[in-house]
Amino acid sequence: MEDSKIGPELLERWALQYLGRYASSAENLRRVLTRKVRRRSFGEIAATAPLIDDLVARYRKSGLLDDAAYAVARADSLHRRGESLRAMRARLAAKGVSAADIANAVSGLQANAPDPDLAAACAFARRRRLGPFRRAAVDHARELGAFARAGFSRRIAEAVLACADLASVEALARGGRE
Secondary structure, eight states, X not given: OOOSOOOHHHHHHHHHHHHHHOOOOHXXXXXXXXXXXXXXXXXXXXXXXXXXXXXXXXXXXXXXXXHHHHXXXXXXXXXXXXXXXHHHHHHHHHTTOOHHHHHHHHHHHHHHSSOHHHHHHHHHHHHHTOGGGOOSOOOHHHHHHHHHHTTOOHHHHHHHHTOOSHHHHHHHHHHSOO
């Protein structure tokens, strides 16, 4: 059992271990440390809250935590993976990223591609083997449902599913049209 006293040194060690493995927003690091304190101690949560706030503020000031950079990097990663803009915004908001940082990250995606949601839908189809990537018989309703659950509009899903071959999907992803 660890020492029952949770001080700044232990919080810093936990924070650096976490940041060594994962990129994080400031609010997410605050939540992680609070959960860790809650699991390790009884009644020290109120006493450690100011220590956690000071640690997060210091990391923000030093540049170790940068919510804007985190949002841009995470949005790029999710976009390449095939996440819809709607799902991407929800994931970033769940990590405690501000609406302004989310908007900047999404606008950065829109600067790189004419229709980032369409490009992400093409990546989603490739990853899930839908549309021209399928290997089994066509079940149009099932494929539309997969796109809808992922947060894509019906217009975008229909555009990707209407592609006849892989080259047309790649052209759709690059230019936003067939």
